[in-house]
Structure formats: C-alpha cells, structure tokens
Amino acid sequence: MTGTPSAHREAIRTARSVVVKIGTTALTTSTGVFDAARLAYLVEAIEGRMKAGSDVVIVSSGAIAAGIEPLRLTKRPTDLATKQAAASVGQVALINAWNTAFAAYNRTVGQVLLTAHDISMRVQHNNAQRTLDRLRALHAVAIVNENDTVATNEIRFGDNDRLSALVAQLVGADALVLLSDIDGLYDSDPRKGNARFIPEVAAEGDLDGVVAGRGSHLGTGGMASKLSSALLAADAGVPVLLAAAADAAAALRDASVGTVFAPRPERMSARRFWVRYAAESAGALNLDDGAVRAVIQQRRSLLPAGITQVSGRFHGGDVVDLRAPDGQTVARGVVAYEASELATMMGRSTRDLPVEMRRPAVHADDLVAL
Incomplete structure (x- = not known):
C-alpha cells in the first residue's frame, strides 16, 4: 500500500492494547495438520509488536482442527460429540504449540477458554475480564479460545471472529487485528476473478455491493463472519484491520496491509456493549x-x-x-x-x-x- 496512511491505520499502528485473532487456516496445512513454521512466524510478528510496547491478547482458532490427526479422523467432524472430543485433544496441542513458540522469547502463556454463556452472564463476564487483565499485568500472553469441549450448538459464539470482537471490548483494546488466509475485504470472492479490493470501510456506503461468503472446511468462519465481527468491533469504537496471516509482520508493524474498518467516533461503554451484543x-x-x-x-x-x-x-x-x-x-x-x-x-x-x-x-x- 502506498501513500499516506489513514488516521485509522495510524490508530492501529500506535495502539497500546491489541487483540489479534488467528484463524484456523493460518495455523494449519490444507489437511488440518499444524504447521510449526507458520506458528513460529506469527509468534515472531506478535513478539515484535510486544517489544515495540504494545500489550497483545491472542484469540486462537484451531483446537478442533488440531485434534483431527491425533484422533485419526479423516476430516473435520460434523456431529457435536466428535467436535467436542476433537477440541479436547486439540486444545492440548494448540496451547502447547503457543507455549513452545513463545518460550523462545522467554514469554509465559496463559490459556483462557470461554463460552458464549460466560460472556452473556454479567458475573462471568466480569470474572473473565479480571482474569485477562491480571494475566496482562503479570506480563503473560493470554491465549483465548472458545471452550469447544463444553459449548453446544445453542450457546456457541459461532466462530472465533465474533469472540475476538467481544474480547476486544472486554479488555478495552485499542485495536483488533483479524488474521487468516484472506488478505482483506473484496466486493466478491477474489478466487473467482474480477473482485474489487476495498482498502477501507469508513461508512456504510463502502459496503454497497459487497457479497461475503462462508468459510473453509477446517474453520467455521469466512468473509461473512469476519465482516460481521469487524463491524461489531468498529461499532463499539475499536478500529479493525483484516489481513492475511502471511502479512502478519506488516499488519502488526504499521497496519500497511489489508482492509481497515473505521471505528465509531465515541467508544461504547462496556456495559452498553454488553447489553447490545453479548448478553x-x-x-x-x-x-x-x-x-x-x-x-x-x-x-x-x-x-x-x-x-x-x-x-x-x-x-x-x-x-x-x-x-x-x-x-x-x-x-x-x-x-x-x-x-x-x-x-x-x-x-x-x-x-x-x-x-x-x-x-x-x-x-x-x-x-x-x-
């Protein structure tokens, strides 16, 4: 991207507190197997942001996908019980992978598993907030994921894109960065050709004609999910950057890649946000x-x-x-x-x-x- 960065990109570049959401496809191969090199690259990019003075909370997908190979499954499960079993096994692999990668930088990680019910109930909501705040105060890296081992179809967030938007408000983050295999927002599927890239969403009219699709077979998200979550966070007053995981270094260094979503002028209070979106x-x-x-x-x-x-x-x-x-x-x-x-x-x-x-x-x- 050339030219002078927008005020919203500058706000993301200088944000002191950042939530980074990592999609399943950013951590795995096409068959669902964890890719250590991809994880190491992402951790290096996140570490660079933290060394620059920012506080980072990670929302990591991949638990169910990580359980596929150890359980000798041939594809992502579709029934609830097998999803929960895969998540139970995969959560171990997922947090160990993050722990090992951050250990190279002498960082301690902490795992925080949440369900929609935890966010919707005010007491649990406040408890989660205190836990995350304390982990950051102790200089540990919080790795947040939906607790797929107990979540049901009725109480799920639906995907970790929405969870990351809720967490951004929960911890009072100054910016949200969504990283996956998608390098930004297009008005249609770029794989089909003739798609127009949208560098910034500053007003509702910027989304005229945009058609967003569903996600991959390994993850539950997709452009529709990312767009919805980005707009949710922006409506709460948090600027959002949607970028490819392959561009994580640039995204976290200066927000010079991807699509930026402008926040509302005044930040919504935590209580009003909870009433509107979480409860x-x-x-x-x-x-x-x-x-x-x-x-x-x-x-x-x-x-x-x-x-x-x-x-x-x-x-x-x-x-x-x-x-x-x-x-x-x-x-x-x-x-x-x-x-x-x-x-x-x-x-x-x-x-x-x-x-x-x-x-x-x-x-x-x-x-x-x-």
Missing part, C-alpha cells in the same frame, strides 16, 4: 408507538405505561428485548422488575402505581437502541 435475552417487552418514540428518538427511560405485553420468565437485572407494535426488536435493556411483577404494571401510569413500583421498567442508562 442473552431473557424475555421481551412489547411497546406501544409512544413508548417506541420515547425510547428510540428521545432516549428516555421505558415506563410501564408504554408496555403492552410481557414475554418470557425474567428477573430484575436481566436483559430483555424491546419490541415495536409490529414485533420488530428496536432496543435491548436491563429490566428493573421480574416478569410476573411487570405484567401487573404494564399499561398503568406511574402515579397509579405504589411508590416502590415507580422506577422505570428500563432506565435510559441501561437501554441500547438497535
């Missing part, structure tokens, strides 16, 4: 038109008078979806009452309620429009 919804509140306008346009708290229906079994402190009269989810928020209690309050004016029930159903500070 599991425990139920839903249907609103009338007036309540929708108050919540979305005026950014006001949701009062019981504007609620027309209560769905689900939730408690005070849970996250619920807020739906317009047509059923579309327009916001999410932390509800102040349990479902049965709120059902007796809906549609009633605040002045008609007992004093102890005059709090908003969802306070404006705990509400995020979608």
